[in-house]
Amino acid sequence: MHKDHLKIIITGFVQGLGFRPFIVRLARQYEQNGWITNTSEGVAIAIEGLFDQQQEFLFSLNNNLPPLAEIRSLSVTQQALQNFADFQIKDSISDGKRSTFVLPDMAICPDCTDDIFNPASRYYHYPFTSCCHCGPRYSIMIRQPYDRQQTSMLDFTICHDCETDYQSIDNRRFHAQTIACPNCGPQIKLLDPGGQVLAESRAALSAAINALQSGKIVAIKSIGGYQLLADATHQQAIERLRQRKNRPHKPFALMVSDLAAAQQICCVNEMEQVALASPAAPIVLLKRRETPNLGNNQSTVFLLAPGVAPDSNLLGVMLAYTPLHHLLLHDLGFPVVATSGNIHNEPICFEDQQALTRLGKVADCFLIHNRPILRPVDDSIVRLINGKITVLRRARGYTPLPVSLKTALPSTLAVGGQQKNTIAINQDEHIILSQHLGDLDSEASRQQFQATISDLKHFFQIIPTGIIHDLHAGYSSSQLASHLGQTLEPVQHHYAHALSCLAEHGLEPPVLGIVWDGSGLGDDNTLWGGEFLRITRSGFERFAHFRTFSLPGGVKAIQEPRRAALGLRHEISPGNEFENRNLPFTSLEQTLLSQALNKSINCPRTSSLGRLFDGVASLLGLCHINHYEGQAAMMLESLADSVTSDAQYDYQLLSAKPVIIDWQPMLEQLQDDIANSSPALIAMKFHNTLADIIRVIAIQAELETIVLSGGCFQNALLVEKAVSKLKTAGFDVYCHEKIPPNDGGLALGQLYALNFRG
Template structure:
């Protein structure tokens, strides 16, 4: 006796070949009915015998397409309709959306094989794709994900493409970006003065020739424009740095294949898994000792950000020539959004690129490359973007209608829908009008797709000067909840690890507005999303000139020495920076009289000071340079050896103060005596580790009722030694320690914590 069931599948089930997969299952198990995309996900009506229906449902759960992610399958009995076959029917566009928006994916092996097959009609076509690969999020205008609601509506399918598109047994069935040389997008190469040089395959051949002779080409990718040059050519690299005013910041490298990566970097199993994944992120890897790539790619750094080709065009650039490594760096000017419009590329890059390789497929949502690193054998994000956004994080809380606006630096926003958290794309630093406009566009799009939200609850950072505060006026009558920066870090890591109970948090970062009006960033907290208590912090020191002392770490070092060590510190500063005697007098006066010198106690500024003291970086050319170059001196797999400088833990009105004045004096003494750099730097790192561990132990022993779980958050935990050793040493003392894995530990993960805190503290509970 035939039965009928309704199957509702939610998750990432559109744009991933899910309907043809269901169609093929229906044929396999002789089931009739329909499958349909709707604003909920995928809706299946299946009719057949009990065993066939059970097999179909089981295989839905266990054998779904590689790009899909099933969050829930709901099955219910319905009345028989008497279907005689199984069909894919038109999408339903009515109702509120609960769709998971498909993510961009690297080109698959099947498409690459076809692209390299001279007998295939897509031979050497740079936009080949199927349901298992290609652009998704970056080309979508509206939901559900159907071709008329993407940029591909501008391209009328030819007969060959349409035949594949309409064939339920073909892997390109309803592949919305489907295209071929006859009907799809085309590439065109221009000189920077906008003269057409070549088009289609001739353009790609010309680009390879230009790169081989050291030219710089701006190339339009899935998410925006990159600046590209030969990564083996020192002259081209230096020219790119000079033109882009980027003298020191590491450049991302694309290698021809994984074998090429192994020539220049150590790659373990987890790192290979990450770099070859469908997300195809940039993976931070340890350099091998080789002379293949010049030091100019990452001056003073022992790591390289490596990625593999993730578009057909990338693969074509490496084919049939001597190119093995390419610099592939974002083309946007510093502080501005990703360049993704052709007119912008010609305007902003006229003094940087020699040529522009563009295409007539538009980009709706620009997005950066994701950047990851494997720490403690876990994937950790430095930047969560292409290939991961806007995939939601699932929670057990109803967070619907809560929107967090994120921080000032490394901004992301987050939107709550039912039990799903959508952390938006990496926006960047909110210091420019163009960046704010970009932020507004992306937030508006995602809220429209995920809503409607009639009166969202807004979560914002407590800092009174953050640019996101200006966005509140766009949300009339919405409740606004202000959230302390480091509390958001704490809760972000809790959510990342599915923790609900109050716990300790060690928060190490560069800057965050404190409840006392000072700058926090080396904190021990205890609490949960409902609230927190600050239990310990680094002793404050002044930042003379504020931002100027951050950009010029030697100023920060001088002020810290004077604050911590008085006249002795001033004398030591004169010894360390003899050419700055005039400025030291001014800084001393500013510190003593508290002139334009906000107080800060942050891990970032502590690392900056030590980096300047040791002469590693006295003036920063990019964010975090001083701390990064200091941390790179410690071998990647080093562990604590017991070599620790002195420090103090001082009780101050039930608040523990961590005092590094003796540590700094010891570092300077060793430095002036000529002790090996590497030994000093590792001892400093060990001192930071021990101070954190000892603080937690002392606080936990003081109140044994406290939960012995600890979360680690803040941008300083991108330092592998700190993340690994603080975790290891606390675990040896019986604590459970958690690090980030689904969002960055830096401010890029802050919006996640903001959203959960706002949810826990909204008036309706």
């Protein structure tokens, strides 16, 4: 019977997830001979067999993919017969362009979890157990394509038993590049802060467990960097961690052994359960239970220490996502704080000596291993907002998944902003957004920023032709970009925010971008932050914004909501801002600040909604000093969410170009309410007013499509109310889901701006 030879070229997520074994099984099922190989861009396949069976092969290839696999392009061409004798996996081909479809690190799968707790398995209690469906990927890759010798596993020669599994077509470790066992793979050690070995192998694990049980702080080398662990039920341990890490108030993330443990301390709905148990295994922000939910197992009850997340109704929770985490949590029997292995304002540690140097005065001991981490990738954070899981910090489990556009762009580097920095680079129509790098306030962070630029360019073999940066020349990202010796192009901060949401959803103008955040430099050299932008194919127009007010002390007003409240009061009643004396300032501070406001000394003007949130929180007595970014706004949202009301305050729209939203009527009514209404109701009325402002301005703008972006739209209550009003009014509304609404998405928007030049 006549046979055909087909060559199949595939791009997409087809490496590092068992795709080649999947193709081998298909070839056996449909009696095809030939080969498959990884290439720099994806995979290449040759099959020879009967036509009908080849069609069934192609149908199964497209419709029965392995978990996480995704085909972005597939081409089939007829070739001359080669009369292949069998079907083989050939050595990888590394020439040509590098693929932009690289898998992120993945949490341990249920089958491997079973293995590490099965005494009959040779992977029993082995902390580096993995298979084709789980384990490290991006954090250990030296270069593409994804093969063991091109990862940090290259120095671990597999043993006979692992080789047998690797070659067994029906084994889920068939061609698993990270395969390893206690006889041939990475090993753990426990070190003291001076680097001396305290224990090795299983003894190291037992010693680390004992240290945690006795209230010690343990630094653990995870997939993408170090974490600091402490007993989440031990108040003294939490206090020591806060003191040593210089993190006095910001809530800590928790790691628990399983979903049942998460449900004991938090309310977890179905979508949040899916997020927790996903291969990305992010930190999920969940509503804290007032009392523990014991379920059917009252023997495992535990009470969190008050210092874990003071004054917060949300807890950041993640499930154990590596074999090492599972082994620790299984024997501990209580949740642990699992926070990034860094000190204040510095990037996460990912090299052993780096961790010992920087964390030597924080951790009591270090649980390390000898598999190198090649790039730092912190834990991701997500939150359920308006019925969608929304990424707030994009790193492990999500990076470096690309954002694909409809049209190609010239290869360009975008360097993001100052806070929550990420960078982005593109190859044709695919944009790769880096992992979360954090704030660029420290020299160590700036060094990691520069290292990440070099890493992205080298790993993806992209030579950018230009660099895009924020309009603010004082940002470290803008300053560092100026030293890279390439053509520079600034993009306005809030325009980039809106464009990041457009890029995520594949949208094009005309669009109304509603961008609310802490601040960003505007085209008029003032601080914007409460913006309604009409976006066209040639750029943007500032359609409306909130009335500006002064921020006494400039940057200090970001740290102190009481100063924002003072600026608001001064705006509506100059000279009477201290009249009610409910803002905590000393007599000397009152004198100095009054002079500064009256003479406009270091009192920049802003339209920022972030600062408006701060000011209202301070007026209500919730938060006068921000001990961490967004604290006042989070407390205001939490308070509002405790009541139900549709009541709102008044506001005015001043006829101008752009339209000015005058918040003075709202603030006057709000201050009157303080004497005779509950703070929770006032907070809810404030949120309702903002949502109504969005609705009214959207109607005036007369654009059907609306995007919401900026840090203020991490507020789930605000988003839900705004989207509800907009959809009821007939608008198409888009919010962030896979890209952070905060400054972590700026670099994506900066690159997308290349599409819309005037």
